[in-house]
Amino acid sequence: MKDMVEIRWHGRGGQGAKTAALLLADVAFQTGKYVQGFPEYGPERMGAPITAYNRIGSEKIRVHSNIYEPDFVVVVDESLLETVHVTQGLKKEGAIVVNTALPKEELQKHLQGYEGKLYTIDAKKVSLEALGKYFPNTPMLAAIVKVSGVMEEEIFLQEMESSFRHKFASKPEVIEGNMKALKMALQEVR
Amino acid sequence: MGKRDRLSGNEAVAIAMRQINPDVMPAFPITPSTEIPQYFSSFVANGQVDTEFIPVESEHSAMSAAIGAEAAGARTLTATSSCGMALMWEELYVAASNRLPIALALVNRALSGPININCDHSDSMGARDAGWIQIYAENNQEAYDNFIQAYPIAENAKVRLPIMICQDGFITSHAVENIELLEDKEVQAFVGDYTPEHYLLNQKETMAVGPYAVSNYYMEAKKQHAQAMTNAKQIVLEVAKKFAEISGREYGLFEEYRLEDAEYAMVIIGSAAGTAKDAVDALREKGVKAGLLKIRLFRPFPAEEIAQALSHAKVVAIMDRAESLSSQGGPLGSEVMAALYRARSQVLAVNYIYGLGGRDVRVDQVAEVFGQLEKDAAAGKIADAYRYLGLRE
Amino acid sequence: MDLHKLGETCGWQELTEGMQIYQGGTSAEFATGEWTAVKPEFIEADCTQCLLCVPVCPDSAIPVKDKKRGNFDYNHCKGCGICVNACHAGAIKMEGVK
Numbered sequence: 001m002k003d004m005v006e007i008r009w010h011g012r013g014g015q016g017a018k019t020a021a022l023l024l025a026d027v028a029f030q031t032g033k034y035v036q037g038f039p040e041y042g043p044e045r046m047g048a049p050i051t052a053y054n055r056i057g058s059e060k061i062r063v064h065s066n067i068y069e070p071d072f073v074v075v076v077d078e079s080l081l082e083t084v085h086v087t088q089g090l091k092k093e094g095a096i097v098v099n100t101a102l103p104k105e106e107l108q109k110h111l112q113g114y115e116g117k118l119y120t121i122d123a124k125k126v127s128l129e130a131l132g133k134y135f136p137n138t139p140m141l142a143a144i145v146k147v148s149g150v151m152e153e154e155i156f157l158q159e160m161e162s163s164f165r166h167k168f169a170s171k172p173e174v175i176e177g178n179m180k181a182l183k184m185a186l187q188e189v190r
Numbered sequence: 191m192g193k194r195d196r197l198s199g200n201e202a203v204a205i206a207m208r209q210i211n212p213d214v215m216p217a218f219p220i221t222p223s224t225e226i227p228q229y230f231s232s233f234v235a236n237g238q239v240d241t242e243f244i245p246v247e248s249e250h251s252a253m254s255a256a257i258g259a260e261a262a263g264a265r266t267l268t269a270t271s272s273c274g275m276a277l278m279w280e281e282l283y284v285a286a287s288n289r290l291p292i293a294l295a296l297v298n299r300a301l302s303g304p305i306n307i308n309c310d311h312s313d314s315m316g317a318r319d320a321g322w323i324q325i326y327a328e329n330n331q332e333a334y335d336n337f338i339q340a341y342p343i344a345e346n347a348k349v350r351l352p353i354m355i356c357q358d359g360f361i362t363s364h365a366v367e368n369i370e371l372l373e374d375k376e377v378q379a380f381v382g383d384y385t386p387e388h389y390l391l392n393q394k395e396t397m398a399v400g401p402y403a404v405s406n407y408y409m410e411a412k413k414q415h416a417q418a419m420t421n422a423k424q425i426v427l428e429v430a431k432k433f434a435e436i437s438g439r440e441y442g443l444f445e446e447y448r449l450e451d452a453e454y455a456m457v458i459i460g461s462a463a464g465t466a467k468d469a470v471d472a473l474r475e476k477g478v479k480a481g482l483l484k485i486r487l488f489r490p491f492p493a494e495e496i497a498q499a500l501s502h503a504k505v506v507a508i509m510d511r512a513e514s515l516s517s518q519g520g521p522l523g524s525e526v527m528a529a530l531y532r533a534r535s536q537v538l539a540v541n542y543i544y545g546l547g548g549r550d551v552r553v554d555q556v557a558e559v560f561g562q563l564e565k566d567a568a569a570g571k572i573a574d575a576y577r578y579l580g581l582r583e
Numbered sequence: 584m585d586l587h588k589l590g591e592t593c594g595w596q597e598l599t600e601g602m603q604i605y606q607g608g609t610s611a612e613f614a615t616g617e618w619t620a621v622k623p624e625f626i627e628a629d630c631t632q633c634l635l636c637v638p639v640c641p642d643s644a645i646p647v648k649d650k651k652r653g654n655f656d657y658n659h660c661k662g663c664g665i666c667v668n669a670c671h672a673g674a675i676k677m678e679g680v681k
């Protein structure tokens with residue numbers, strides 16, 4: 001239990017935060033971990049704030065509650081910083097990753113006094129450059145893998161590639177774009 | 191041997207259905223069980239099953255079609271939740287009293303109102319007297335395993351009753367977790383072919399299903415039904431034993447977790463049992479003798495065995511994820527307390543209502559309940575046997 | 584099957600599961616015709632043998648032999664009067680039905 005990592009995702013309906021959490025569970029499972037990936041459901045619709053969760057560990061996970069004291073928080077949409085207390089319960093030794101083009105100093109004031117590490121990535125820039133469209137979840141997935149260290153980057157890329165090959169068998173160009181987005185994101189998050 | 195995978199509870203049950211390859215599936219979608227017929231209809235479209243999939247216009251029709259199909263001699267299943275099952279209400283009784291072994295994947299969701307899509311057990315608990323076998327799951331693995339065991343239990347000649355395989359809406363139905371799947375061939379060999387003794391499409395025997403029973407017959411019909419339900423307990427155990435042989439996973443009427451020497455016990459159903467196990471472990475590390483009894487089989491209700499398993503405890507907390515609005519507590523509370531009385535048990539018992547409408551339950555809250563039990567034991571009596579957990583005051 | 588297995592003197596263990604009946608046409612065994620006080624009367628002389636009355640009878644109480652209907656099977660006719668309405672030749676009469 002002690003080596004279990006808990007991650008909380010904040011996004012808006014339609015941005016793929018839930019999909020990203022499920023993908024993270026998927027890829028962590030491929031590396032032999034015990035995983036949980038689950039969304040918190042309400043009557044949300046596109047654009048409404050949503051929360052999703054991951055637990056990743058080396059032992060069977062039995063707990064079925066939401067995550068209140070996460071090790072890591074991922075914010076897929078920076079506008080959420082205004083309305084959602086994203087750092088609530090976030091462990092000091094942990095970190096928060098925010099999708100934003102703003103400098104860290106600008107963001108810090110929205111973190112309600114959070115003393116842990118802050119990482120940022122401009123997922124929009126990465127996504128537009130790699131995919132030509134704005135899908136923030138792929139870059140954010142790579143960013144949290146890097147920040148949390150739940151798996152080796154090399155293994156992550158390998159597993160994601162085989163997953164994409166399976167999922168987009170008939171659209172190889174999509175695979176290439178997504179892999180580019182992941183690789184760029186691993187570099188861009190800081 | 192088994193194949194390791196990671197699946198949501200809905201996906202896991204849909205795969206169990208594919209492996210069983212039933213004859214007929216009538217279904218109407220409702221959150222949070224919609225994914226089950228959704229996945230299954232893709233198996234039908236891909237030719238992975240031979241099932242006749244019937245998209246119906248309501249759950250009333252889904253269960254009616256299931257009754258017709260099962261009476262005709264077809265192995266039939268469906269899936270639903272909450273208000274969907276409420277719309278099946280009359281048919282639930284018809285299916286059961288006509289002794290039709292239909293399997294229903296129930297994804298537990300609060301039954302209105304206020305309207306809510308999240309998990310509690312009010313839907314299936316409301317149907318507890320409909321004459322269906324009810325089995326509950328803690329996680330995706332148990333939902334999958336229970337579904338594979340459904341037909342061998344339901345179709346057994348001593349039973350022949352419909353069966354409801356329940357899992358917690360969203361909490362397990364939509365959570366991706368590790369799971370071990372059986373091979374298709376193993377499942378098919380375990381479940382076997384459906385060979386009903388009497389069925390409407392049998393050309394060699396004419397028959398009538400569902401005749402009117404006047405007062406001179408009605409009670410005899412009910413007693414037969416009750417006897418079949420009584421018989422089901424032993425069959426559930428026999429099927430579980432055979433299932434352990436192919437899967438290595440053992441199931442009973444309920445699971446006892448660190449209960450043997452427990453002074454403070456908790457009786458619980460569903461996904462919160464996993465959360466409670468973490469609390470029990472934490473308390474044990476502090477020297478508190480906490481233990482857990484997780485109900486698997488709720489209908490028939492294994493009252494004697496439960497009372498026996500709890501006989502060494504000082505106090506027991508019975509956790510209900512459903513309200514009876516009886517002013518006395520929830521349905522599980524009533525059943526367990528009645529079981530304790532019948533066994534002339536000296537255990538103090540208290541009933542907690544928790545987790546209604548998807549209200550989250552945390553490890554620390556479960557620990558809080560055990561803390562209260564210690565106080566109750568010290569006081570030697572229960573002043574208030576009907577409590578709420580996680581309620582804003 | 585032995586219909587006596589569904590008798591009112593049978594104990595619950597002797598009855599069939601779900602009160603199912605494993606035989607067809609069992610209604611022939613029950614003289615439900617005694618339930619009625621009024622009966623239709625067949626006036627053979629006026630009958631054109633069109634046989635329109637036969638399919639409308641809900642109790643199959645109009646026997647047909649050699650393409651001709653015979654007199655009512657009063658053991659099963661419950662006196663509903665539907666046949667009176669179906670007959671255009673006035674060959675069936677019944678009290679209270681026109």
